[in-house]
Amino acid sequence: MTEKIQHALSESKTARWIALILISSTMFFAYFFVDVLAPLQELLEKSPTFWKPEVFGMIGGGEFVLNVVAGMLIISGIILDKMGIRFTLITAGLTMVLGASLKYYALTEGFTQTALASFLGSFISGIPASAKLAMAGFAIFGVGVEMAGITVSKTIVKWFKGKEMAMAMGLEMAVARLGVFAVFQLSPVFAEMGGPSKSVLMGLIFLCIGFMTFFIYTFMDRKLDKQLGEAAQLEPEDEFHLSDLGKIFTNPGFLTIAGLCVLFYSAIFPFQKFATNMLSSKLDISLKEASAYFSYFPIGAGLLTPFIGWFLDKKGKGASVMLYGAMLLVVSHLIFALVPAESFNTAIALITIVILGVAFSLVPASMWPSVPKIVEARYLGSAYGCIFWIQNIGLMLVPMLIGWSLSASNPGVSEQIAAGVEGAKYNYMVPELIFAGFGVLAIGLSIVLRVVDRKKGYGLELPNKK
Numbered sequence: 001m002t003e004k005i006q007h008a009l010s011e012s013k014t015a016r017w018i019a020l021i022l023i024s025s026t027m028f029f030a031y032f033f034v035d036v037l038a039p040l041q042e043l044l045e046k047s048p049t050f051w052k053p054e055v056f057g058m059i060g061g062g063e064f065v066l067n068v069v070a071g072m073l074i075i076s077g078i079i080l081d082k083m084g085i086r087f088t089l090i091t092a093g094l095t096m097v098l099g100a101s102l103k104y105y106a107l108t109e110g111f112t113q114t115a116l117a118s119f120l121g122s123f124i125s126g127i128p129a130s131a132k133l134a135m136a137g138f139a140i141f142g143v144g145v146e147m148a149g150i151t152v153s154k155t156i157v158k159w160f161k162g163k164e165m166a167m168a169m170g171l172e173m174a175v176a177r178l179g180v181f182a183v184f185q186l187s188p189v190f191a192e193m194g195g196p197s198k199s200v201l202m203g204l205i206f207l208c209i210g211f212m213t214f215f216i217y218t219f220m221d222r223k224l225d226k227q228l229g230e231a232a233q234l235e236p237e238d239e240f241h242l243s244d245l246g247k248i249f250t251n252p253g254f255l256t257i258a259g260l261c262v263l264f265y266s267a268i269f270p271f272q273k274f275a276t277n278m279l280s281s282k283l284d285i286s287l288k289e290a291s292a293y294f295s296y297f298p299i300g301a302g303l304l305t306p307f308i309g310w311f312l313d314k315k316g317k318g319a320s321v322m323l324y325g326a327m328l329l330v331v332s333h334l335i336f337a338l339v340p341a342e343s344f345n346t347a348i349a350l351i352t353i354v355i356l357g358v359a360f361s362l363v364p365a366s367m368w369p370s371v372p373k374i375v376e377a378r379y380l381g382s383a384y385g386c387i388f389w390i391q392n393i394g395l396m397l398v399p400m401l402i403g404w405s406l407s408a409s410n411p412g413v414s415e416q417i418a419a420g421v422e423g424a425k426y427n428y429m430v431p432e433l434i435f436a437g438f439g440v441l442a443i444g445l446s447i448v449l450r451v452v453d454r455k456k457g458y459g460l461e462l463p464n465k466k
């Protein structure tokens with residue numbers, strides 16, 4: 001058995017980095033599709049779609065609806081543990097392509113002539129038929145992309161455990177964040193060629209390429225399993241059982257990391273949706289300029305993440321790194337909240353974005369490789385699924401909370417903006433204080449995590465590389 005493991009494909013550096021390139025490429029295309037409409041809000045408000053900002057926001061949140069409400073993320077985790085990596089990667093890839101195709105169809109001219117469009121337009125008249133179908137498609141895509149996310153994490157653990165695990169996870173996230181950068185640069189260009197539907201079509205084509213890279217990877221996965229032979233086969237008592245979900249939800253390490261995850265990501269991803277407008281209001285610059293400043297946030301964070309991963313593999317200190325990340329999160333949101341607009345300038349904005357970017361590297365780089373240290377391998381997929389599920393609840397609700405707090409703390413401003421009043425803009429102090437509040441709670445949980453780690457001996461502060 002030891003000999004088999006020694007000659008396994010995963011022991012070859014080249015093979016495991018090729019595996020990583022294949023699965024990360026799919027995540028590049030998947031993250032590209034997630035934000036394909038984000039830079040096109042203004043275009044979609046006009047003919048022929050007429051999507052109001054609320055409708056646009058609803059579609060964004062729609063990504064998480066099936067995962068949260070129908071519990072699809074928990075089901076995805078169970079599928080992963082029961083059916084294995086290859087089956088789940090293919091299912092996730094096909095689900096993404098299916099959902100994306102529906103979203104594309106919703107934006108085509110052909111759809112507007114159909115009986116389905118008439119039917120969807122016959123109820124809740126405030127939401128156009130195209131938006132309803134696009135939201136359904138995005139919800140299906142959301143199931144696929146999150147299923148892909150947990151499967152990719154489990155795949156990286158399979159190839160890199162005891163080796164460069166955190167660095168590999170960091171690289172995968174870096175590639176995914178490049179997808180976010182690429183979409184902010186390219187989607188407006190595609191839309192200029194043929195409207196929002198062209199951008200979505202390009203995103204769909206990219207996803208098909210992503211499906212192919214997942215598919216090619218499955219051959220490597222099969223080969224690795226064959227080489228490991230019975231070493232890869234689990235004993236009956238090692239198989240996943242539904243009752244393991246109970247073990248996950250009563251594991252103090254899991255609960256603390258899941259809490260930390262929802263708090264941290266709630267202060268990052270929903271913030272990303274409002275950041276352009278916030279910077280434009282606070283710096284008194286155009287949305288285009290603000291968006292250009294902010295587009296470097298995901299790419300900067302992404303580039304730093306593998307280096308943090310490399311450090312964690314060599315030196316450890318994962319739980320402490322999460323604490324430092326949460327602290328930087330609070331510092332940056334407090335700067336955005338409390339420095340008055342008169343004193344806030346481009347330099348302060350850029351420094352604050354850098355601080356937030358460092359936080360966005362420290363926490364993800366240390367959080368995801370910590371999960372295999374707190375749960376057993378046989379239910380690792382379900383543990384990732386459950387953490388994503390808890391996180392998705394925050395990602396679904398927090399944008400609504402922020403939107404509501406922005407309106408409530410700026411009475412009359414949305415009406416002034418709609419009426420085209422010169423100089424009308426939002427003050428983001430209250431939403432920013434809410435984001436900072438999530439950070440403060442995350443600091444608390446990071447401290448709890450260090451205590452739990454010491455008590456339970458998970459080894460979160462130990463290096464990943466043996």
Ligand SMILES: C[C@H](N)C(=O)N[C@@H](CCCCN)C(=O)O
Pocket residue numbers: 146149150152153172173176265364368388391
């Ligand atoms: C949004 C998604 N559920 C998420 O948490 N993404 C993480 C990466 C998770 C690990 C992926 N293999 C992110 O930081 O983008």
